[in-house]
Amino acid sequence: MTLRRAFLLAALLGGAVPASAQTAPAAADVAVLVRDVEKGELLSAGDFTIEPRPLSQARGAVDIGAAAGKEALRRLRAGSTVRTGDLIRPQLVRRGEPVSINVRSGGLTITAQGKALSGGAQGELVRVVNTATNRTLDGIVEKAGSVRIAAQ
Numbered sequence: 001m002t003l004r005r006a007f008l009l010a011a012l013l014g015g016a017v018p019a020s021a022q023t024a025p026a027a028a029d030v031a032v033l034v035r036d037v038e039k040g041e042l043l044s045a046g047d048f049t050i051e052p053r054p055l056s057q058a059r060g061a062v063d064i065g066a067a068a069g070k071e072a073l074r075r076l077r078a079g080s081t082v083r084t085g086d087l088i089r090p091q092l093v094r095r096g097e098p099v100s101i102n103v104r105s106g107g108l109t110i111t112a113q114g115k116a117l118s119g120g121a122q123g124e125l126v127r128v129v130n131t132a133t134n135r136t137l138d139g140i141v142e143k144a145g146s147v148r149i150a151a152q
Helices: 002-014
Strands: 027-033 046-056 091-093 097-103 106-117 126-129 136-142 146-150
Touching: 091 136, 091 146, 097 126, 097 136
Parallel strands: 097 146
Antiparallel strands: 027 046, 097 106, 106 126, 126 136, 136 146
16 A cells, blocks of 8 residues: 555545554664864864764765864754754964965065955965055965965
8 A cells, every 4th residue: 555545545534544654754874973063173084973863864964074174164063963064174264363475476485474354275265464564465375374475
């Protein structure tokens, strides 16, 4: 008997749905946090365990491999599933922090001190201000605390 027929029959007869027509909610194995993770913390594979969860909670959850090495965008509670929107690439430059500004042209490199006006991961575009000249520049994050400005 199909599920639809069982419900129609139950509705017509005013009775309960036959046991053969009742199905258990589907579940899937998903990665779940084993500890609380604070905003800005990096996740590792050891922060997760696999648990069965209802499909409604499993939908959109990231797998352990995709989450490892990423940074938490907000505070995440132990026992919760992690979604793509909860994670970002590790931020090597953070807003308001001092940065080293590098301009390269051929074999010449000029370095100045600055302050980040926005944060970013490696390879991302950020705005910085040169603290000596108070000039705002756009640059690419090279490594932690270092921004490269394209020579003009």
